[in-house]
Amino acid sequence: MPNARAAHLTRRGILAAGGALGLGAVLAACGDEDTSSSTGSDKETAAAESGPWSFKDDRGETAKTDKTPANIVAFIGVGAALFDYGIDVKGVFGPTKTTDGKADVQAGDLDISKVTVIGNVWDEFSVEKYAALAPDVLITTLFDDAGTLWYVPEASKDKIAKLAPSVGISAYDRQLTEPLQRMLELAKSLGADVESEKITTAKKRFEDAAARLRAATKSKPDIKVLAGSASQDIFYVSGSNLSIDLEYFKALGVNFVEPSAAALKASGGWFENLSWENVDKYDADVIIMDNRTSAIQPDAIEEATWKKLPAVEAGQVVGRNPEPILSYDKCAPLLEELAEAIENAKKVS
Numbered sequence: 001m002p003n004a005r006a007a008h009l010t011r012r013g014i015l016a017a018g019g020a021l022g023l024g025a026v027l028a029a030c031g032d033e034d035t036s037s038s039t040g041s042d043k044e045t046a047a048a049e050s051g052p053w054s055f056k057d058d059r060g061e062t063a064k065t066d067k068t069p070a071n072i073v074a075f076i077g078v079g080a081a082l083f084d085y086g087i088d089v090k091g092v093f094g095p096t097k098t099t100d101g102k103a104d105v106q107a108g109d110l111d112i113s114k115v116t117v118i119g120n121v122w123d124e125f126s127v128e129k130y131a132a133l134a135p136d137v138l139i140t141t142l143f144d145d146a147g148t149l150w151y152v153p154e155a156s157k158d159k160i161a162k163l164a165p166s167v168g169i170s171a172y173d174r175q176l177t178e179p180l181q182r183m184l185e186l187a188k189s190l191g192a193d194v195e196s197e198k199i200t201t202a203k204k205r206f207e208d209a210a211a212r213l214r215a216a217t218k219s220k221p222d223i224k225v226l227a228g229s230a231s232q233d234i235f236y237v238s239g240s241n242l243s244i245d246l247e248y249f250k251a252l253g254v255n256f257v258e259p260s261a262a263a264l265k266a267s268g269g270w271f272e273n274l275s276w277e278n279v280d281k282y283d284a285d286v287i288i289m290d291n292r293t294s295a296i297q298p299d300a301i302e303e304a305t306w307k308k309l310p311a312v313e314a315g316q317v318v319g320r321n322p323e324p325i326l327s328y329d330k331c332a333p334l335l336e337e338l339a340e341a342i343e344n345a346k347k348v349s
Contacts, residue, residue, distance in 0.1 A: 084328075
């Protein structure tokens with residue numbers, strides 16, 4: 001897969017580079033016309049009758065509209081989470097389609113043929129398409145403490161801000177349970193029935209999966225787990241701080257390989273860059289690998305040093321989404337897969 005990592009790692013470039021977060025993949029630029037589902041008009045009618053709406057986001061800013069938003073535009077992962085809660089979005093931006101036209105992993109169960117794609121790669125955001133949707137609100141995530149809206153281009157952010165209020169849900173330096181709860185609160189404000197059987201069942205599954213992972217780490221505390229991401233020239237080893245999934249997994253007892261603070265410094269604390277010649281720097285029993293289309297997947301890695309890693313030889317490599325879709329339905333399997341990997345892992349380091 002062609003490498004599209006930023007050559008110069010600015011603050012946002014670091015986030016875009018992967019390992020800890022997303023890099024700009026070589027994806028097809030898309031702009032599908034909006035073909036909203038048949039429930040859209042009903043939702044808009046209900047929204048019009050709902051009266052004023054407001055939501056205080058994780059920047060401390062309150063988005064306000066005179067009715068519950070019906071024309072929602074969101075980062076693709078946020079759109080996927082809202083879909084799981086029964087909330088439709090009209091437009092999305094961020095990695096939505098792969099080069100072969102299929103839905104990106106970050107789209108979850110969202111039908112990407114029924115939304116307008118206003119940007120598919122890093123720094124791509126059609127202000128014209130956004131305006132044409134007559135947006136009521138823009139919703140995305142935050143990956144720093146400065147309130148930077150994820151995947152909203154720096155060059156056009158002021159124009160975008162004038163068209164509709166925005167909401168940012170923080171996915172930075174906290175445990176996964178916090179942004180999950182915040183996304184649920186946001187969905188509720190938008191009309192989701194958070195007491196529905198589907199949602200309560202998904203939340204119970206997540207809680208059970210967390211208990212299972214805690215039990216697995218307690219029974220095998222010596223199993224060391226490394227979080228990695230692969231590019232053409234660099235292997236990224238994530239530290240367990242800052243990332244919402246790794247912080248939560250660590251709280252549940254996962255024994256992570258931890259790069260030193262000095263090694264993490266160049267990326268602002270997210271990850272250490274290793275050449276493929278040095279990919280064996282750390283001993284690990286289980287490797288969890290970035291499963292987004294922006295990263296090279298394990299079965300496509302040809303480097304001999306990778307293939308000789310004990311965890312790779314033992315088949316103890318599983319996927320990880322460094323940008324989890326923030327619904328209980330999508331996060332429960334992440335816990336289950338890691339728990340199973342630790343339960344079945346042999347000590348090879």
